[in-house]
Amino acid sequence: MTLLPDPIWPVIVLAVIVFGDGLLTFRPPRAIAACLDGVGFPRDWWWVIAVVKFLAAAGLVAGIWVPGVGAAASAGLVAYFACAAAAHLRARYVGRDFWLNCLGMLVVCLAVFVFCFLV
Numbered sequence: 001m002t003l004l005p006d007p008i009w010p011v012i013v014l015a016v017i018v019f020g021d022g023l024l025t026f027r028p029p030r031a032i033a034a035c036l037d038g039v040g041f042p043r044d045w046w047w048v049i050a051v052v053k054f055l056a057a058a059g060l061v062a063g064i065w066v067p068g069v070g071a072a073a074s075a076g077l078v079a080y081f082a083c084a085a086a087a088h089l090r091a092r093y094v095g096r097d098f099w100l101n102c103l104g105m106l107v108v109c110l111a112v113f114v115f116c117f118l119v
Contacts, residue, residue, distance in 0.1 A: 001071070001117060001118055002071075002117055002118075003067035003068045003071060003117075004063070004064070004065075004067055004070070005063065005064060005070050005071075005116040005117060006116060007116060008064055008116075010111075010112045010115065010116050011060050011061075011063065011064065011070055011074070011112060011116055012060075012061070012064075014060060014074070014077070014108065014109065014112045015056075015057045015060035015061050016057075017105075017108070018053050018056050018057045018060070018077065019053065019054065019057035021053050021105075022049075022050045022051075022052075022053030022054045022057065023050070025046060025047075025049045025050040025053065026047070026050050028046070031097065034097070035093070035097040035101065035102075036049075038088075038091060038093035038095075038097070039084075039087040039088055039090075039091045039093050040087075040091050041087070052080065055073075056073050056076055056077050056080070058073075059072065059073025059076070060073045060074065070116075070117070071113070071117040074109065074112055074113040074116070074117060075113055077105075077109040077113075078106070078109045078110050078113055080109075081102060081105050081106035081109055082106060084102050084105075084106075085098070085102050085103060085106055088102055
């Protein structure tokens with residue numbers, strides 16, 4: 001395991017995606033709102049998702065220079081999307097949102113973690 005990402009570009013791309021995803025959580029489009037409602041996530045807590053995503057994006061960027069921070073943020077994103085997938089399965093909300101958005105992001109986050117920090 002390396003504590004600094006190599007290569008760096010996938011980490012930067014993931015940080016941009018997660019930051020944008022966090023922005024969308026503040027005023028979610030219908031598809032995201034339906035997804036959060038579909039898994040039973042309370043509307044009063046939607047702001048927490050944005051904060052988590054902003055912190056993850058900041059951790060990925062800081063981890064370019066600070067050893068271990070990017071790896072921790074990347075691992076945290078894998079855990080976050082694994083929990084999101086579990087919530088989808090538990091709620092039996094396994095339509096397009098689950099397959100494309102949730103599992104898609106889980107695969108992307110896992111790939112960045114493996115190829116930038118483990119290999």
